Amino acid sequence: MMTPPESRRRRRRRAAGAVGIAGLVAGLAGCSLDAVIWGxxxxxxxxxxxxxxxxxxxxxxxxxxxxxxxxxxxxxxxxxxxxxxxxxxxxxxxxxxxxxxxxxxxxxxxxxxxxxxxxxxxxxxxxxxxxxxxxxxxxxxxxxxxxx
Missing domain, CATH: 3.10.450 (Nuclear Transport Factor 2; Chain: A,)
Known part of the structure; x- marks a missing residue:
């Protein structure tokens, strides 16, 4: 069983990874991260x-x-x-x-x-x-x- 701090760390790592991937996609697509998130x-x-x-x-x-x-x-x-x-x-x-x-x-x-x-x-x-x-x-x- 995971302790709550480990669970929070895992969620933060996933969120950070998702933001990093979104930034990479935005950079490759030639648009801003704001455009990826907000259109x-x-x-x-x-x-x-x-x-x-x-x-x-x-x-x-x-x-x-x-x-x-x-x-x-x-x-x-x-x-x-x-x-x-x-x-x-x-x-x-x-x-x-x-x-x-x-x-x-x-x-x-x-x-x-x-x-x-x-x-x-x-x-x-x-x-x-x-x-x-x-x-x-x-x-x-x-x-x-x-x-x-």
Whole structure:
């Protein structure tokens, strides 16, 4: 009988092997690991989100906003230590406040502050994208606040 730690180690090795194989397949196929996991559209959302994080962190994200959108980008410092999370097709059942903005995608942003942000910290938590002929544009941002 396996002890639980051995079982966990075996599962971790299998998961690491699966990620390694996926990375090899992605490299051989000429596509990103994000494209293998999330598909081409999801990878595009992740890429756009990483560009948004970089641009907003440099106070230069206006070019990624949808025409006429009133988006609160906050301050450049609000975008530090963020990374794109998991892209999802927009669901108005989960995000009813954004439904009227006609987004096609949303993605959570992960806060990478060591130990996590402090109580009361506010940061961009979810980004909503609309599809246009020119690609994705930001139509809204939902801000997250850390509560106890």
């Amino acid at each position: 081409a559209d999801g990878a595009r959302v992740i890429d756009t989100s990483e560009r948004l994080i970089d641009a907003a962190g440099a106070a230069d994200a206006d070019g990624l906003l949808c025409s006429g959108a009133e988006v609160d980008l906050g301050e450049a410092a609000d975008w530090r230590e963020l990374s794109a999370g998991e892209p999802e097709r927009f669901s108005d059942g989960y995000w009813p406040q954004q439904a009227g903005l006609d987004p096609a995608w949303n993605i959570n942003l992960e806060n990478l502050v060591p130990g996590g942000p402090g109580l009361g910290a506010t940061y961009p938590g979810d980004v909503f994208y609309r599809e246009t002929d020119d690609g994705l544009c930001v139509i809204d941002i939902a801000w997250s606040t850390v509560v106890g």
